[in-house]
Amino acid sequence: xxxxxxxxxxxxxxxxxxxxxxxxxxxxxxxxxxxxxxxxxxxxxxxxxxxxxxxxxxxxxxxxxxxxxxxxxxxxxxxxxxxxxxxxxxxxxxxxxxxxxxxxxxxxxxxxxxxxxxxxxxxxxxxxxxxxxxxxxxxxxxxxxxxxxxxxxxxxxxxxxxxxxxxxxxxxxxxxxxxxxxxxxxxxxxxxxxxxxxxxxxxxxxxxxxxxxxxxxxxxxxxxxxxxxxxxxxxxxxxxxxxxxxxxxxxxxxxxxxxxxxxxxxxxxxxxxxxxxxxxxxxxxxxxxxxxxxxxxxxxxxxxxxxxxxxxxxxxxxxxxxxxxxxxxxxxxxxxxxxxxxxxxxxxxxxxxxxxxxxxxxxxxxxxxxxxxxxxxxxxxxxxxxxxxxxxxxxxxxxxxxxxxxxxxxxxxxxxxxxxxxxxxxxxxxxxxxxxxxxxxxxxxxxxxxxxxxxxxxxx
Amino acid sequence: xxxxxxxxxxxxxxxxxxxxxxxxxxxxxxxxxxxxxxxxxxxxxxxxxxxxxxxxxxxxxxxxxxxxxxxxxxxxxxxxxxxxxxxxxxxxxxxxxxxxxxxxxxxxxxxxxxxxxxxxxxxxxxxxxxxxxxxxxxxxxxxxxxxxxxxxxxxxxxxxxxxxxxxxxxxxxxxxxxxxxxxxxxxxxxxxxxxxxxxxxxxxxxxxxxxxxxxxxxxxxxxxxxxxxxxxxxxxxxxxxxxxxxxxxxxxxxxxxxxxxxxxxxxxxxxxxxxxxxxxxxxxxxxxxxxxxxxxxxxxxxxxxxxxxxxxxxxxxxxxxxxxxxxxxxxxxxxxxxxxxxxxxxxxxxxxxxxxxxxxxxxxxxxxxxxxxxxxxxxxxxxxxxxxxxxxxxxxxxxxxxxxxxxxxxxxxxxxxxxxxxxxxxxxxxxxxxxxxxxxxxxxxxxxxxxxxxxxxxxx
Numbered sequence: 001x002x003x004x005x006x007x008x009x010x011x012x013x014x015x016x017x018x019x020x021x022x023x024x025x026x027x028x029x030x031x032x033x034x035x036x037x038x039x040x041x042x043x044x045x046x047x048x049x050x051x052x053x054x055x056x057x058x059x060x061x062x063x064x065x066x067x068x069x070x071x072x073x074x075x076x077x078x079x080x081x082x083x084x085x086x087x088x089x090x091x092x093x094x095x096x097x098x099x100x101x102x103x104x105x106x107x108x109x110x111x112x113x114x115x116x117x118x119x120x121x122x123x124x125x126x127x128x129x130x131x132x133x134x135x136x137x138x139x140x141x142x143x144x145x146x147x148x149x150x151x152x153x154x155x156x157x158x159x160x161x162x163x164x165x166x167x168x169x170x171x172x173x174x175x176x177x178x179x180x181x182x183x184x185x186x187x188x189x190x191x192x193x194x195x196x197x198x199x200x201x202x203x204x205x206x207x208x209x210x211x212x213x214x215x216x217x218x219x220x221x222x223x224x225x226x227x228x229x230x231x232x233x234x235x236x237x238x239x240x241x242x243x244x245x246x247x248x249x250x251x252x253x254x255x256x257x258x259x260x261x262x263x264x265x266x267x268x269x270x271x272x273x274x275x276x277x278x279x280x281x282x283x284x285x286x287x288x289x290x291x292x293x294x295x296x297x298x299x300x301x302x303x304x305x306x307x308x309x310x311x312x313x314x315x316x317x318x319x320x321x322x323x324x325x326x327x328x329x330x331x332x333x334x335x336x337x338x339x340x341x342x343x344x345x346x347x348x349x350x351x352x353x354x355x356x357x358x359x360x361x362x363x364x365x366x367x368x369x370x371x372x373x374x375x376x377x378x379x380x381x382x383x384x385x386x387x388x389x390x391x392x393x394x395x396x397x398x399x400x401x402x403x404x405x406x407x408x409x410x411x412x413x414x415x416x417x418x419x420x421x422x423x424x425x426x427x428x429x430x431x432x433x434x435x436x437x438x439x440x441x442x443x444x445x446x447x448x449x450x451x452x453x454x455x456x457x458x459x460x
Numbered sequence: 461x462x463x464x465x466x467x468x469x470x471x472x473x474x475x476x477x478x479x480x481x482x483x484x485x486x487x488x489x490x491x492x493x494x495x496x497x498x499x500x501x502x503x504x505x506x507x508x509x510x511x512x513x514x515x516x517x518x519x520x521x522x523x524x525x526x527x528x529x530x531x532x533x534x535x536x537x538x539x540x541x542x543x544x545x546x547x548x549x550x551x552x553x554x555x556x557x558x559x560x561x562x563x564x565x566x567x568x569x570x571x572x573x574x575x576x577x578x579x580x581x582x583x584x585x586x587x588x589x590x591x592x593x594x595x596x597x598x599x600x601x602x603x604x605x606x607x608x609x610x611x612x613x614x615x616x617x618x619x620x621x622x623x624x625x626x627x628x629x630x631x632x633x634x635x636x637x638x639x640x641x642x643x644x645x646x647x648x649x650x651x652x653x654x655x656x657x658x659x660x661x662x663x664x665x666x667x668x669x670x671x672x673x674x675x676x677x678x679x680x681x682x683x684x685x686x687x688x689x690x691x692x693x694x695x696x697x698x699x700x701x702x703x704x705x706x707x708x709x710x711x712x713x714x715x716x717x718x719x720x721x722x723x724x725x726x727x728x729x730x731x732x733x734x735x736x737x738x739x740x741x742x743x744x745x746x747x748x749x750x751x752x753x754x755x756x757x758x759x760x761x762x763x764x765x766x767x768x769x770x771x772x773x774x775x776x777x778x779x780x781x782x783x784x785x786x787x788x789x790x791x792x793x794x795x796x797x798x799x800x801x802x803x804x805x806x807x808x809x810x811x812x813x814x815x816x817x818x819x820x821x822x823x824x825x826x827x828x829x830x831x832x833x834x835x836x837x838x839x840x841x842x843x844x845x846x847x848x849x850x851x852x853x854x855x856x857x858x859x860x861x862x863x864x865x866x867x868x869x870x871x872x873x874x875x876x877x878x879x880x881x882x883x884x885x886x887x888x889x890x891x892x893x894x895x896x897x898x899x900x901x902x903x904x905x906x907x908x909x910x911x912x913x914x915x916x917x918x919x920x
Contacts (some may be wrong), residue, residue: 091776093774093778209739215860219754220746230693234688278669282680304779306768311784319764326769364775400676
């Protein structure tokens with residue numbers, strides 16, 4: 001089987017790339033209302049791609065938000081069913097000036113595909129479509145396959161959550177397969193076993209009803225930027241690196257010494273990781289944990305954006321009327337994002353000045369953390385497939401990122417997920433100059449059919 | 461003497477107004493290059509007005525910027541010399557739609573002169589020319605008088621600063637007399653005795669070399685927005701409202717209980733002041749001082765602008781590469797803006813995280829504070845003059861704003877200034893529908909000769 005399949009893949013590599021480029025050229029930025037027509041266009045394109053790849057059923061489900069693309073091919077009622085999940089929406093592109101090439105005009109340079117979505121998640125999601133095509137074309141598909149691609153992963157997966165609840169039967173499957181994560185490295189394949197949850201809150205501090213002259217009013221009116229800085233500053237402790245929100249750590253799963261040893265067994269080159277982002281070391285987060293642990297199994301509080309007052313050139317001497325901050329908290333096993341959001345808001349309200357400033361919090365989105373078992377049939381199939389293509393056994397990896405929908409799948413559909421991602425940390429996802437190595441794209445397409453094969457075997 | 465003078469003023473009131481209207485019709489907007497010919501025209505008009513009023517010498521000095529108009533009349537080498545300062549340039553007129561009448565077509569309505577410059581500073585400056593004319597015409601002038609009118613006050617007084625340094629001898633005087641400020645109210649005459657200085661610094665916190673995914677990096681990389689918030693938050697103390705920069709208060713002039721009582725004697729309606737800016741009270745600044753004191757005689761630290769990371773709609777989960785803040789410190793008597801800038805930068809550098817963040821400070825501009833002594837002959841003469849025309853003794857007023865040229869005069873020429881302004885807070889200077897009550901214009905012309913008289917007496 002492998003020879004036929006590999007021959008097919010070799011023959012069609014260039015076309016696969018051309019098709020991916022078509023997909024990448026659609027600026028499907030879900031967070032910007034102006035791109036709503038692009039979301040429709042992108043969903044239609046993807047639906048057509050599924051059909052051409054061999055889906056017997058491929059359709060677009062309209063939702064309150066962006067459309068969901070669904071496809072399936074049922075080979076046998078006895079065969080195990082794999083539900084593939086991906087997302088066709090991408091992140092915004094600002095700061096646009098920092099891109100070396102146009103974000104929606106993908107190019108190949110230095111063995112990499114450059115463009116918004118090259119990795120996250122168009123490039124990775126499309127590997128599944130092409131692996132599926134190859135298995136169908138070569139008659140080697142031994143599992144039932146279902147696809148669901150959403151257009152709101154970067155803005156909270158609101159529509160998909162509702163839609164899953166409404167289509168439990170259609171989506172019935174043995175495992176959900178997802179490529180939306182990274183390898184520890186090309187030489188260190190890994191399968192993501194943990195994802196952090198997220199609580200994202202916007203804070204507004206309203207002071208006077210208009211910008212004031214800082215001379216005539218300075219000292220009289222409370223400054224909302226000063227107040228917001230003090231408030232945000234109080235949410236973390238410099239000495240310990242801990243988050244100073246009462247109850248924040250309640251229930252956080254503490255990993256055993258053995259588990260921590262395994263996490264730290266990954267050949268994580270801290271100096272290289274730091275250097276790649278222009279730093280001389282990794283010093284964020286809590287004391288008493290390694291960087292690997294801090295970004296994998298410990299919660300965080302990061303301001304993702306702040307603004308208020310005059311931000312142009314030179315000096316303008318005002319007391320701003322308002323200040324805003326967007327705060328993201330990454331959560332770990334044992335933390336409920338709704339509870340954490342409440343605790344955050346309560347603490348912000350408690351710390352806010354009692355006079356002269358009105359603080360308002362708005363929860364923008366949230367998601368539960370997720371932990372996958374490493375002793376399941378699906379995990380073993382994924383591990384064997386990767387071992388075969390990479391030549392070494394993958395490590396379990398606890399990622400610091402969040403894919404809130406993964407824990408939603410577990411809660412709504414009752415199905416676990418296997419996070420077999422083929423990205424690299426250097427792919428600059430969510431940043432300017434996002435890219436995806438060609439080698440990873442093709443390696444993914446080669447590895448996925450092996451997973452299906454081993455997973456089908458596990459049913460024998 | 462007063463009778464002769466008052467008769468003269470009564471006889472010529474209409475003409476004074478006609479002349480002011482000619483002056484107001486010249487659109488001398490210094491910040492707009494298109495108005496450069498109007499600056500020349502305005503200077504020439506004013507020079508002629510000084511000559512006609514009785515100046516024995518009246519000439520235009522060309523500079524690198526707009527011309528300076530100089531005039532003088534020397535009555536006796538023994539007489540005290542008054543140097544009058546004013547400015548013939550005005551602010552731009554946008555938003556032009558909000559003007560009820562044409563800004564450069566002055567009209568009288570409801571007892572007020574409406575038009576750009578009606579108060580700031582053509583109307584107030586021209587009172588001096590007409591008071592001078594009246595004293596010359598009636599033979600009552602007992603002081604030497606020098607006039608300097610600049611055309612760049614609204615854009616930083618660059619040319620005047622240089623010019624003063626080059627003409628120290630010509631400008632020698634006992635006092636500088638300025639009408640470019642407001643009264644606390646018609647019923648509450650006042651003389652401005654304090655102006656705050658300014659130190660304006662931009663702070664940049666640089667973290668990683670690009671925006672990072674807050675999941676994949678959160679806990680590993682230090683967040684520059686979090687760091688900047690903590691840093692800015694640490695610069696003030698919540699409990700005391702004091703600025704926490706070592707040495708910041710060194711040398712700050714503490715006012716005596718008597719002086720403070722006088723400051724607080726002003727009929728300041730705190731509730732109305734707060735309500736006008738949408739607040740239910742004034743709670744900024746230091747504990748232990750009234751709002752009137754906090755905005756007049758105490759220094760402040762206000763963030764005028766802050767920005768970093770994602771500031772668009774919705775959620776974007778990043779650790780920003782950089783964060784910036786623009787900080788304005790209003791300074792009071794005893795504070796040197798260069799020294800304060802150094803102390804600020806030193807403290808910011810001390811508080812900055814030791815790893816993962818690079819903090820850079822850039823001083824954008826600064827100015828010295830100014831305090832006029834209330835026990836000088838000139839102040840006493842001004843106070844007596846106002847008491848005579850207003851029927852009540854003026855209060856010393858410490859303004860929170862800055863007029864940088866006043867402290868420049870003291871440093872460059874070694875001469876103190878008396879800020880005897882006749883404007884009102886309702887005059888809408890710098891805004892649409894600038895106006896100046898006719899009563900204030902005429903009251904100013906009546907009051908100024910009394911000042912000269914009492915000031916001449918002080919030499920006896």
